[in-house]
Amino acid sequence: MRMNRLSSRLRATAIPALLLAVLALAVPGLAAADSDRGEVNQWLERLAPALNMTSYRGVFVYARGDQVHSMQIAHRYRDGVVEERLVMQDGGSGEIVRRGVNVVCVLPDRGRIRLDQVIPSGPFAEAFTSQLMPVSRWYSAEMVGEDRVAGYEAVEIALRSRDEYRYSHRLWLERTTGLLVKSHVRASSGDVMEQFQFTSLEITDDIPDEEFEIRTQGREISRNLAADDGLAEASPVARMNGWELGWRPDGFAPAAAPRAGRGQVVAFSDGLAAFSVFVEPAGRLNMPKGVSRIGATTIYMHALESGEREFLVTVVGEIPPATARKVAESVRVQDTLALEGNGS
Amino acid sequence: MDDRLRETLSAxxxxxxxxxxxxxxxxxHDQARVRDQWQRWQQVRDLMHSGHTPAEGVDVSANVRAALDGRSGAAHHRVLARSASSSSRWRWPAVAMVAVALVVGFGAGAGWDSREGSATAGAPEIAAQAVPDSEVAAAQVRxxxxxGLDEEQWEQMSQYLxxxxxxxxxxxxxxxxGYARVVSAGNGY
Structure with missing residues (x-):
């Protein structure tokens, strides 16, 4: 008993170190094989449709840095309509229910969450579908092998970045449906910086209506995604009103993104990773300058002077700090008035 | 220190x-060694979990003793009195945490709750630093x-996230x- 306790403590300490060592060894050992390129692409093509068109229920965990969250999800695709219900399993209670284009979000009243911002808005997977394909230009895709996740057979795919401007990814897709059941974001060293994984999963078309009903008591906020279409479709270039980006890594294109009230933000995506650039007058914001990281997410804050005004440029994304810095420092303000007008 | 004491610490x-x-x-008899062991484990544990090591260089034994004896020192009078009155079967870690908090001056009283956000939010930073990262080193960025952020700055930061x-x-x-990232950003404190 006594020794058990001691040895279990030792084990707890040793396991992460061991895991890292194993990962570090495993990554360079991967052999690139042309023969499986076709197979990889077939799997990647299935990824996007599978996200919407598979019906399943389960619990997944999401971890970045040492934040860990778990959520319960039910997802049903029936007659062309996606229904989804997510229930937070830790921290504050709350849930998100989606039926087609209607999203209802119920969260407890307290906390720092600005409720209106938690609701994902805009066309969900459409933007993703169109962007997925060129992924292999920026990442080299390989079949790693087979694995088992949450009781299901899965294929493991490595997407290694071809340059130092982005992180590498690992995707686990369930064998019969192509559903994403696990994913990693990894640094070039092989360290896992962000992970997502189902811990329990049942892929079934038999999910009753009541599993998509709201059960949490609290403030309820609903939003119709279709109503936002006008904004979502607006040219991202028009939204870069008054400033421009002097540099961005190849492959990152302005992404269709909702506006959350703030005028001067544009999101860029290469199909897998994304970063957002915020530009606003420094004004009353007294933010420290430099880089912060939470798992794979980098936040880079940069002060920019233009004319006699000072602006705060913030880059947030699942990209290496050096990339975020380069992007932030390349921002040029062309029209301070346009920024002043919309910035706050 | 014998195994039995070590096990008590562990427990x-x-x-x-x-x-x-x-x-x-x-x-x-050797309180220094007991303290050392406690602090080492605490550090390992904190690194693996929440990241903070308030136990470092702090001797909590006096406060724990006080708690055991039912006395209350001036500093932790209020808190201990509350925990003692609410239930006679107190739980050790609760007392220890309060004692540690008071000794370090970290989150005394109401601050324990309100600063919790920034405190745990900082944890990933520590975890990140433990992993050598050539990219950061090369970039030479601050x-x-x-x-270290104040309330308003943290608010702003989470909004960006x-x-x-x-x-x-x-x-x-x-x-x-995607959902998980949204929830993590909003809930991540």
Whole structure:
């Protein structure tokens, strides 16, 4: 008993170190094989449709840095309509229910969450579908092998970045449906910086209506995604009103993104990773300058002077700090008035 | 230090120690070694979990003793009195945490709750630093520690994270991963 306790403590300490060592060894050992390129692409093509068109229920965990969250999800695709219900399993209670284009979000009243911002808005997977394909230009895709996740057979795919401007990814897709059941974001060293994984999963078309009903008591906020279409479709270039980006890594294109009230933000995506650039007058914001990281997410804050005004440029994304810095420092303000007008 | 004492320490960390063992531990002749062991484990544990090591260089034994004896020092009078009156069967870690908090001056009183956000938010930073990262070193950029942010700055930072997560769920949306990022950004404290 006594020794058990001691040895279990030792084990707890040793396991992460061991895991890292194993990962570090495993990554360079991967052999690139042309023969499986076709197979990889077939799997990647299935990824996007599978996200919407598979019906399943389960619990997944999401971890970045040492934040860990778990959520319960039910997802049903029936007659062309996606229904989804997510229930937070830790921290504050709350849930998100989606039926087609209607999203209802119920969260407890307290906390720092600005409720209106938690609701994902805009066309969900459409933007993703169109962007997925060129992924292999920026990442080299390989079949790693087979694995088992949450009781299901899965294929493991490595997407290694071809340059130092982005992180590498690992995707686990369930064998019969192509559903994403696990994913990693990894640094070039092989360290896992962000992970997502189902811990329990049942892929079934038999999910009753009541599993998509709201059960949490609290403030309820609903939003119709279709109503936002006008904004979502607006040219991202028009939204870069008054400033421009002097540099961005190849492959990152302005992404269709909702506006959350703030005028001067544009999101860029290469199909897998994304970063957002915020530009606003420094004004009353007294933010420290430099880089912060939470798992794979980098936040880079940069002060920019233009004319006699000072602006705060913030880059947030699942990209290496050096990339975020380069992007932030390349921002040029062309029209301070346009920024002043919309910035706050 | 013998194995039995070591086990008591270990059990204390897991919230499983009984009062008798704790008393035995506190009366051990070599308090410095007991303290060292406690701090080492605490550090390992903190690194693996929340990241903070308030136990460093702090001797909590006096406060624990006081708690065991039912006395209350001036500094932790209010808190201990409350925990003692609410239930006679107190739990060790609760007392220890309060004692540690008071000694370090970290989150005394109401601050324990309100600063919790920034405190745990800072944890990933520590975890990140433990992993050598050539990219950061090469970039030579200033690291902004999240726990150094004041309330307003943290608010602003989480808003950036949230908005980005929202773009992510749409732009590079991966279904559940996108949602998870949104929730993590909003809830991540």
């Amino acid at each position: 204390m960390m897991d919230d499983e120690a009984d009062e008798l063992s704790v008393r035995r531990l506190l009366s051990h 690291e902004v520690t999240l726990q 949230l908005e980005h997560a929202q773009h992510n769920s749409v732009g590079a949306g991966r279904g559940a991963v």
